[in-house]
Amino acid sequence: MKRLIHRKIETWLILLAAKILIGRNVQRSAVVSRRDNNDMWAMAEKLEAIAKRISKNYP
Template sequence: MKRFFRRKVEAWLILLAAKILIDRNVQRAPVVSRRDNNDMWYMAEKLDAIAQRISKNYP
């Protein structure tokens, strides 16, 4: 049971990090280059996939 909650909390924290990265994705931001913006979006998508695998106990 402890592992179940740990997996869910870890997945939730990773999803939080992905949300922060996606929220930073702003078109024409004066301080973020287009390349960095695209990289943050890609990282957020990868983190989302990782969180799903952790939450489902690596099927």
């Protein structure tokens, strides 16, 4: 039971990080370059995939 709770909390934190990265996605910004913006979007997608695998206990 403890492992399940730990896995769910870890998944939630990873998804939170992904949401923060996707939330930084902006059309045009004087602060964030287009390349960095695209990199953040790609990182968020990778984090979501990792969270999915963790929540399913790496099937």
